[in-house]
Amino acid sequence: DQQVKQNSPSLSVQEGRISILNCDYTNSMFDYFLWYKKYPAEGPTFLISISSIKDKNEDGRFTVFLNKSAKHLSLHIVPSQPGDSAVYFCAEPNNAGNMLTFGGGTRLMVKP
Amino acid sequence: DAGVIQSPRHEVTEMGQEVTLRCKPISGHDYLFWYRQTMMRGLELLIYFNNNVPIDDSGMPEDRFSAKMPNASFSTLKIQPSEPRDSAVYFCASSFSSNYGYTFGSGTRLTVV
Numbered sequence: 001d002q003q004v005k006q007n008s009p010s011l012s013v014q015e016g017r018i019s020i021l022n023c024d025y026t027n028s029m030f031d032y033f034l035w036y037k038k039y040p041a042e043g044p045t046f047l048i049s050i051s052s053i054k055d056k057n058e059d060g061r062f063t064v065f066l067n068k069s070a071k072h073l074s075l076h077i078v079p080s081q082p083g084d085s086a087v088y089f090c091a092e093p094n095n096a097g098n099m100l101t102f103g104g105g106t107r108l109m110v111k112p
Numbered sequence: 113d114a115g116v117i118q119s120p121r122h123e124v125t126e127m128g129q130e131v132t133l134r135c136k137p138i139s140g141h142d143y144l145f146w147y148r149q150t151m152m153r154g155l156e157l158l159i160y161f162n163n164n165v166p167i168d169d170s171g172m173p174e175d176r177f178s179a180k181m182p183n184a185s186f187s188t189l190k191i192q193p194s195e196p197r198d199s200a201v202y203f204c205a206s207s208f209s210s211n212y213g214y215t216f217g218s219g220t221r222l223t224v225v
Contacts, residue, residue: 034212043116043203043216044155089155093212099145099168100212104154 006103019077023090038087080110118217130192133220135204147203194224
């Protein structure tokens, strides 16, 4: 069965510090993962992705790391800002590659 | 482009009533997805369409749920009869071909009392 799991429902971080959000997966056909960010009363928006040809992808303050042997990926935000406070979902394509399966989400709170 | 447009933004209805949620995808996108967000289950896929054809509806919880896409610019998700456990935020998303950067609508918050 294909699944992505986010075991931490919430995370609180001080402004300026690093936020680390984690995601574990069981099986992956494509070794391709995405992170989405969701503000209250809005739909999720695509943030960053990573594929198996890399173990790291960086976009400004956001970096995603992929550890295939551990079946684990993480999203690092540094430095964290209050505007980063949101729910973050990891996601992966299903085996057919035509839809995304999302984790349960982690609510990040960045305190000023 | 105005993005994916969902209506209504909020819906409060009584148990047993029919509820219809609407979605207008981004023009040119050939995939449309209906997701539901709950505290317990996170974001779960209900059904998706490719070129207006339903491809996978295995996530639809019960026969009370149905979805249609009569044309490329419109889709509906209907619940009949509605129950309190259907209360959730329902999202519509669209994408072009195999692009996984879905564009989500702002969602419809459904409350069934």
